[in-house]
Amino acid sequence: xxxxxxxxxxxxxVFDVSKPWLNRVLxxxxxxxxxxxxxxxxxxxxxxxxxxxxxxxxxxxxIAKLIVGLIxxxxxxxSFDGKNVAxxxxxxxxxxxxxxxxxxxxPFASLNPRWRVKDIIAEPIRTFGLEGEAVNWQxxxxxxxETVGLSSGDGAKYPHExxxxxxxxxxxxxxLSAQPEFIVCDEPTSALDVSVQAQIxxxxxxxxxxxxxxxxxxxxxxxxxxxxxxxxxxxxxxxLVEVAEGKTLFKDPQHPYTKMLLxxxxxxxxxxRARKPVEGEIPNPIDPPTGCAFHPRCALANExxxxxxxxxxxxxxxxxxxxxxxxxxx
Amino acid sequence: MSDALLTVRDLxxxxxxxxxxxxxxxxxxxxxxxxxxxxxxxxxxxxxxMTGSAIIGLIEPPGHIAGGSIELAGERIDNxxxxxxxxxxxxxxxxxxxxxxxxxxxxxTIAEQLIETIRTHLKLSERDARARAIGLLDEVGIPAASRRxxxxxxxxxxxxxxxxxxxxxxxxxxxxxxADEPTTALDVSVQSQIxxxLKNMCAEHGSxxxxxxxxxxxxxxxxxxxxxxxxxxxxxxxPVRDVIQDARHPYTKGLMGSIPxxxxxxxxxxxIPGSMPRLTDIPPGCAFSPRCPKAFDRCFAEQPxxxxxxxxxxxxxxxxxxxxx
Numbered sequence: 226x227x228x229x230x231x232x233x234x235x236x237x238x239v240f241d242v243s244k245p246w247l248n249r250v251l252x253x254x255x256x257x258x259x260x261x262x263x264x265x266x267x268x269x270x271x272x273x274x275x276x277x278x279x280x281x282x283x284x285x286x287x288i289a290k291l292i293v294g295l296i297x298x299x300x301x302x303x304s305f306d307g308k309n310v311a312x313x314x315x316x317x318x319x320x321x322x323x324x325x326x327x328x329x330x331x332p333f334a335s336l337n338p339r340w341r342v343k344d345i346i347a348e349p350i351r352t353f354g355l356e357g358e359a360v361n362w363q364x365x366x367x368x369x370x371e372t373v374g375l376s377s378g379d380g381a382k383y384p385h386e387x388x389x390x391x392x393x394x395x396x397x398x399x400x401l402s403a404q405p406e407f408i409v410c411d412e413p414t415s416a417l418d419v420s421v422q423a424q425i426x427x428x429x430x431x432x433x434x435x436x437x438x439x440x441x442x443x444x445x446x447x448x449x450x451x452x453x454x455x456x457x458x459x460x461x462x463x464x465l466v467e468v469a470e471g472k473t474l475f476k477d478p479q480h481p482y483t484k485m486l487l488x489x490x491x492x493x494x495x496x497x498r499a500r501k502p503v504e505g506e507i508p509n510p511i512d513p514p515t516g517c518a519f520h521p522r523c524a525l526a527n528e529x530x531x532x533x534x535x536x537x538x539x540x541x542x543x544x545x546x547x548x549x550x551x552x553x554x555x
Numbered sequence: 556m557s558d559a560l561l562t563v564r565d566l567x568x569x570x571x572x573x574x575x576x577x578x579x580x581x582x583x584x585x586x587x588x589x590x591x592x593x594x595x596x597x598x599x600x601x602x603x604x605m606t607g608s609a610i611i612g613l614i615e616p617p618g619h620i621a622g623g624s625i626e627l628a629g630e631r632i633d634n635x636x637x638x639x640x641x642x643x644x645x646x647x648x649x650x651x652x653x654x655x656x657x658x659x660x661x662x663x664t665i666a667e668q669l670i671e672t673i674r675t676h677l678k679l680s681e682r683d684a685r686a687r688a689i690g691l692l693d694e695v696g697i698p699a700a701s702r703r704x705x706x707x708x709x710x711x712x713x714x715x716x717x718x719x720x721x722x723x724x725x726x727x728x729x730x731x732x733x734a735d736e737p738t739t740a741l742d743v744s745v746q747s748q749i750x751x752x753l754k755n756m757c758a759e760h761g762s763x764x765x766x767x768x769x770x771x772x773x774x775x776x777x778x779x780x781x782x783x784x785x786x787x788x789x790x791x792x793x794p795v796r797d798v799i800q801d802a803r804h805p806y807t808k809g810l811m812g813s814i815p816x817x818x819x820x821x822x823x824x825x826x827i828p829g830s831m832p833r834l835t836d837i838p839p840g841c842a843f844s845p846r847c848p849k850a851f852d853r854c855f856a857e858q859p860x861x862x863x864x865x866x867x868x869x870x871x872x873x874x875x876x877x878x879x880x
Contacts, residue, residue, distance in 0.1 A: 280742035388830050418598035418769065418831075423813030423824035430823070445743065448772075452815035452824065475817060489747040491772030492817045506714050506745055 229268040230407060230439050231292065235301035238262040238287055242511060259511050261287040263463040264301070266537070269407075274433070274440040276450040276471070278486075279460030282510050285443045288460075289411045292441065293327045305407070323353040326400035330412035332392035336384040342395055343380030346370070349403035369398040374428060390421035397428065401436070409441045414449060426452060447490050451475055459483050462510055462518040469543040479545040481523045481555065517548070525549035559586035560628055560763050561610070561731055567622035568602075568609050577834045579605045579618065581787040584861060587731065592754065592764040594778030594795065596771055596810075598831055602787040603767045607733045609633070610765070611648055612640045628730065646676040649724030649762070651753070653736035655716035658723075659708040665692070665719055666704040669726060676727035691722040694759075695752050714745035721753055725760055732757055735767045750777050771814055775799055783807050786832055786842035793867025803869045806843045841872065849873060 243249060243256040262284045269275040277285045290296045292303055294310060303310045305321055313321060326349070329335040336345055343366045350362050367377035373394040384392055393413060400408050413429070414422040426449065432438060444450050450457060450471075457474045459467040459482065467480040478484045485504075505522040508514055517535050520526035527548075535546040549555045568580035580602045587593045595603045608614050610625055612632070625633040632643055644650075652658045660668060669688035673679060679687065685704075692700035695718040708716055717737060724732055734753060738746040754777050757764045766778055774781050775795060782792040783804065791804040802808040812825025829846045832838060838845055844854040853872050861868040862875060 280744060390830055419771070420598060420810055420813045420827045421830055423815075423826045424828075426815070427823055427826055447743070448815040448817050451817055486744060487817070489744045490817060491747065491750065491770065491776040506712050507742065 228271050230271040230306055231269040231441070232304045233268065233288075233292070233301070234266050234303075236262055236265045236288070236291060236298055236303060237300040238284075238291055238296065239299045257511055260513070261463055261510070262291065262298075265460075265463070265465050266301075267458055267465060267468055269439060269441055270456075271406075271439055272433075272437055273455035274442050274453050276442040276444065276454035276457045277460055278444060278447060278450050278457060280445060280486075280507055282462070282507055283460040284463040285445075285460055286411055287463075289327070289409050289441065289443050293325060293409050294322070295327075319353070323349070323403045324405050325407040325409065326403055326405040327409045327411065328393070328396050328400050328413045331416050332389055332396050333384075333416075335396055336392055338384055340383075341380065342370075342382055342384065342387075345384070345395060346380070346398045346402050349399060353403055365402065366398075369402055372401065372432070373398045374424075388421075389417050390424060393417065393425050394428065397425075397432070401432065404436075405438070407439045407441070409443070411443045412445070413442075415444065415446065422449070429453070447486065448492065459486070462507065462513050464518060465537060465544075465546065466519065467543060467545050467547075468537065473542055477543070479540060479543050479550050479555070480519075480547045481525055481549065482519045485522070517546075523549075525554055527554075558589055560589045560591075561587040561765070562626040563606070563610070563623070564626075565623035566606065566609060566620065566625065566633075568605050568614060568618060569621040570618040574835060578621075578837075579787050579834060580609060582623070582860070583784075583787075583789050584623075585782055585789065585792055587763045587765060589730075590758070590761055590763055591780065592757070592766055592778045594774035594781040595765060595767045595784060596769060596774055596781060597784035598769060600786075600831055600834065601784040603769075603784050604735050605787075606784070607735050607765060607767050610731075611644050611650060611733060613644075645672065645729070646727045647730050649727070649729035649732040651717075651720050651724045651732065651734040651737045653739050655713065655720045655740070656708065658720050659716060661708050664705050664707055665711075669704070669719075669723060672723055673726045688722070688726065691726055692719070695719070695722045695756060696748070697722075713741055714748060717741060717745075717749050718752060721749075721756060725756055725762065728760055729762055731763045731765065733765045733767070736769070737766070738773060739768065739770070746773070747776075753777070771799070771810070783810070786837050787834065788842055789861050789868075789870055790843070791867060791869050791871075792861065797866055803864065803867065803874060804843075804871045805847045805849050805873070809846075841870075 238261050240259045240261055242259045244254055277288060279285050291298050308321060346366045346369055347362050366380050370377050370379055375394055414425050417425060442453050454471045457469060457471050458465050461482050467483050478487055514521050516532045517530045520530040529548050535548050537544045537546045538551060540550060564584050566580055566583045570577040570579055583606055597603045609620055620633050624631055627647060666688060670684045673684040673687055689700050689704055692704060697703055697715060697718055737753060738749050741749060750773060768774060778795050780793060781795045781798050783790045785806050791798060791807045798807060799811060802811050809825055809827035815824060827846050840855040840857055841859050844850040859870045859872045861870040864874045
């Protein structure tokens with residue numbers, strides 16, 4: 226189980242958010258860049274659920290899009306099963322592409338409203354030419370619908386006839402139809418109500434057991450992440466601040482940001498607890514603080530944190546990017 | 556409870572449509588005591604926001620209150636004429652909505668909006684109103700309030716805007732604040748700040764709060780009592796801790812089990828089969844009966860009403876003595 230399926234090394238992505246050229250000339254503005262993902266390195270092992278958590282603007286979704294190839298990295302590389310995704314020729318890339326799929330947040334936007342459900346689900350089968358000789362794709366679609374808890378007759382309907390939870394099931398069926406090994410789930414349940422969320426999370430875990438899937442699970446909801454993840458990476462302003470085993474992260478968080486985040490989550494069991502008030506808000510990513518991006522909000526920050534960028538270092542089983550932890554000040 | 560600030564009795568909100576009348580809120584009764592925080596939870600479409608809108612008289616036509624009564628400190632407010640209701644709104648009932656960008660006017664500075672609201676409701680000079688506004692902004696935790704008061708809403712971050720909205724809601728010392736999903740648009744670390752501000756401000760100013768949210772965690776953190784809504788009806792109402800730890804209504808039980816927690820490992824979440832019925836086809840009898848694991852024959856025919864059961868009220872025939880099979 227230690228074999229890495231996806232390797233992400235020094236991944237960066239920069240967006241140009243400058244004003245148009247004429248404005249820049251007239252207003253004497255310089256070009257502006259937003260570093261959405263900054264030198265991120267992690268691996269996803271076969272059969273595990275690797276979760277990325279972080280608040281808005283931390284770069285979670287950008288990483289998801291980079292991994293499935295919807296946008297190109299500005300630096301660093303991603304390899305899938307030992308093959309560098311960026312250097313693949315188009316035909317081998319196509320083969321590789323069929324092995325990973327994505328589930329999006331909003332099931333209302335990710336399903337084509339003019340297509341019947343069976344066509345939506347069969348699209349990957351057709352695109353990747355997986356029909357085979359004798360296998361009837363119709364039959365495969367029916368099987369998939371039943372796997373995700375819908376009935377085979379639902380294939381003839383259109384997406385608008387389904388509720389949010391059912392649509393997310395359709396999106397899952399579509400992702401499964403190419404028989405992928407790896408599924409990137411970008412906030413798969415945040416548009417759903419809690420009771421429906423529970424159904425989808427249970428379904429995703431069942432499918433993982435059945436097909437040995439590997440998930441990259443992206444969410445801002447720590448309790449959902451705790452429920453799903455084997456290992457967790459915590460992002461803050463485009464940088465990984467902590468990577469740990471799921472249980473360890475919640476029992477023994479190292480990075481001050483992780484501690485703050487865990488403390489801030491309202492939880493059922495914590496009625497009436499006294500809480501340390503959280504300081505400040507996420508800074509503007511166009512103009513991030515120098516040194517450790519978290520230092521303006523950190524109680525442990527010193528001069529070094531303001532000038533130097535900490536790297537991920539291994540402490541026990543947890544990787545943390547924090548000088549306070551390195552120096553034993555935490 | 557005779558000292559109740561707000562008493563809602565058998566509230567019915569209906570929407571006439573081409574396909575017939577939709578009942579968005581169906582015979583809902585509850586009370587909010589002075590200084591109390593009542594949480595209202597439910598999934599989307601459960602009627603929580605509609606109940607809030609009914610109380611402040613802001614239901615969009617053609618929807619209307621079709622029955623029941625709403626009393627604020629013993630006075631009926633559900634049948635007030637528009638002009639009189641306008642005086643209640645803002646003065647006696649403050650409001651905090653989900654999206655702070657849409658509840659602030661982008662074309663006016665924070666100062667103009669706060670001062671206008673204060674002077675509408677209180678007899679204060681421009682200068683006193685400004686001083687009061689700065690004091691309020693300071694209280695909700697906006698740094699350098701005397702300088703930032705002349706900024707426009709877009710110059711504030713999401714969390715800061717929501718603080719401004721809370722100040723705006725509290726500027727006339729209302730007796731009741733209705734907060735409709737006040738933290739849903741915010742990040743977790745900011746969310747906890749806003750809950751604290753809302754809770755502390757209302758405690759200091761002696762306002763009661765009706766906190767409407769879909770997030771049980773927020774309720775657990777902030778509310779004294781909680782009302783659980785399902786398909787426009789009240790399922791259960793009781794002290795927060797009891798409802799969370801020992802839910803009575805099968806829907807509440809399922810809901811609590813389906814929320815992953817930070818403290819416990821569980822392999823599977825409890826799941827409630829199916830989803831909430833649309834308002835167009837609410838089943839006869841108990842609205843939850845088709846999804847209920849414990850439903851028996853009477854549940855499909857008879858609509859249970861909220862009955863007191865020990866420390867809380869539950870609308871479930873299982874707790875109706877003599878009704879059990």
